[in-house]
Amino acid sequence: MQAVVTLNGPPSPPASGAFQLHEFMPHLLAITARRVSQLVSRRLAEIDGLTIAEWSVLVTVGQHGGMSQTQVSELISLDKVSVSRSTAGLVHRGLLRQKDNPRDGRSHLLALTRKGATRYEQTLPLVSELETMLATPLSQREWRALRRTLGRLNTYLEAMEERDAGEASK
Numbered sequence: 001m002q003a004v005v006t007l008n009g010p011p012s013p014p015a016s017g018a019f020q021l022h023e024f025m026p027h028l029l030a031i032t033a034r035r036v037s038q039l040v041s042r043r044l045a046e047i048d049g050l051t052i053a054e055w056s057v058l059v060t061v062g063q064h065g066g067m068s069q070t071q072v073s074e075l076i077s078l079d080k081v082s083v084s085r086s087t088a089g090l091v092h093r094g095l096l097r098q099k100d101n102p103r104d105g106r107s108h109l110l111a112l113t114r115k116g117a118t119r120y121e122q123t124l125p126l127v128s129e130l131e132t133m134l135a136t137p138l139s140q141r142e143w144r145a146l147r148r149t150l151g152r153l154n155t156y157l158e159a160m161e162e163r164d165a166g167e168a169s170k
Contacts, residue, residue, distance in 0.1 A: 043126055043127075044123065044126070048093065048119055050123070053083070053086040054089055056076045057072055057086045057087060057096070058090060058120050060076055061111065061112055061116075062117065065111065066110065066111050067109060068104070068107045069084055069110065070107065072087075090116065093115075094113055094116070095115055095116035095119055096110050096111065097110075097111055097113050097116075
């Protein structure tokens with residue numbers, strides 16, 4: 001039996017009163033995210049062995065131009081250590097280059113190399129195909145609603161994180 005969700009409120013408890021893990025939304029989101037990540041990881045690995053984190057850095061730099069690792073980290077909601085490792089791997093493979101940041105001597109600006117720009121362009125049809133495949137079981141209306149709902153949930157969680165960080169620093 002599925003829990004009934006009301007607008008702007010918590011889900012109703014299961015009719016039986018017993019907790020059902022397979023109906024627990026955080027569990028469903030985690031399993032779905034893991035499955036999507038595994039699928040995307042397998043496909044991206046076919047392109048120069050890219051990981052999801054590396055691809056996220058590559059795309060972000062490709063879309064926004066010269067930016068620091070900190071800026072990339074903030075844009076893609078990935079911790080600084082993962083961004084640093086991904087950047088190092090991309091630089092090592094000749095997909096990214098680092099140059100001195102004229103505004104901050106302690107950091108570097110990231111930019112795509114010619115090879116990196118090619119890889120970036122090569123991934124776009126692949127990820128578009130993956131997204132289309134993921135949307136297959138849903139109507140266009142359901143897909144748009146899912147995108148909106150996940151966006152709202154992410155915005156809410158981001159605000160919670162900021163509030164918690166503010167309270168922790170007091």
